Amino acid sequence: xxxxxxxxxxxxxxxxxxxxxxxxxxxxxxxxxxxxxxxxxxxxxxxxxxxxxxxxxxxxxxxxxxxxxxxxxxxxxxxxxxxxxxxxxxxxxxxxxxxxxxxxxxxxxxxxxxxxxxxxxxxxxxxxxxxxxxxxxxxxxxxxxxxxxxxxxxxxxxxxxxxxxxxxxxxxxxxxxxxxxxxxxxxxxxxxxxxxxxxxxxxxxxxxxxxxxxxxxxxxxxxxxxxxxxxxxxxxxxxxxxxxxxxxxxxxxxxxxxxxx
Numbered sequence: 294x295x296x297x298x299x300x301x302x303x304x305x306x307x308x309x310x311x312x313x314x315x316x317x318x319x320x321x322x323x324x325x326x327x328x329x330x331x332x333x334x335x336x337x338x339x340x341x342x343x344x345x346x347x348x349x350x351x352x353x354x355x356x357x358x359x360x361x362x363x364x365x366x367x368x369x370x371x372x373x374x375x376x377x378x379x380x381x382x383x384x385x386x387x388x389x390x391x392x393x394x395x396x397x398x399x400x401x402x403x404x405x406x407x408x409x410x411x412x413x414x415x416x417x418x419x420x421x422x423x424x425x426x427x428x429x430x431x432x433x434x435x436x437x438x439x440x441x442x443x444x445x446x447x448x449x450x451x452x453x454x455x456x457x458x459x460x461x462x463x464x465x466x467x468x469x470x471x472x473x474x475x476x477x478x479x480x481x482x483x484x485x486x487x488x489x490x491x492x493x494x495x496x497x498x499x500x501x502x503x504x505x506x507x508x509x510x511x512x513x514x515x516x517x518x519x520x521x522x523x524x525x526x527x528x529x530x531x532x533x534x535x536x537x538x539x540x541x542x543x544x545x546x547x548x549x550x551x552x553x554x
Contacts, residue, residue, distance in 0.1 A: 450480030
C-alpha cells in the first residue's frame, strides 16, 4: 500500500523524536569538578527591551547572568584548589600520578601556558591566572557593554562583554568598523560559553596583567577579592580608560541591591 505524504511525514517525525530521546542524555552538560550546573544557564535570553520598568529590567538582567557567573567562578576555585594541592605535593618531592599530570597540563593549556608547572615558581605563575573575577565586576561590565542586554550582539550571539575575535566569520562585523580593520564582535553558542570566554580573557590576556597583580596582592594579604580594587586593572578594556573604570564603579555602587539579590 502506497503511503501518503502525511503518513511519511508522521513517520519521519516519529524517527526524529526517537533519535532525540536517545541522544538527549549525552547532550546534557556534565557537572565539572562536582559543581552542579544551574538550570538557568539553559534559559533563552529574555527580551530585556520589552521590560519598561527600569528596576524590573535591572533585576531581570542580573538574575539571568548571575547563575552562570557564579558557576564558572566555582569551577575556577576548584581548579585553584587542585593546583594548590599539586603544588604542595611537588614542594614535598612527591610524584604526581598520570591522572594528576594530565589535569595539570589541561589547566595550564586552558590558562594560556605552553607547559605544565614543574616547580613552585611555575605554580605561582599559573595560580596568578587561575582565580575568580568578582560577581559585581562581571555583572557591571556585562550591563555596560551590552546596554543591559539589549545590544544585537548580546541578543543574537550571547556577547554581553563586547569581546572581539579575529578569525573571518567568527562573529558579527561591526557597522562602524574601519576598512582596514579585521576584527569582528565575537559570537558565542550559549551564555555559559560567553561567561567562560570572558573570564578566561581576563585571566590570560596580557592587557589585564595589572588586574591579576592586584588580585594576587589581595590573596597574599588574605583580603577579599573585591570588585572595586580589581576594576582599576581594566584600563585597557575600553578606549575611555579611567572614565570607563569610574563608570563601572558607579554602576556597582548604584546597582548593588540588584546585583546580589
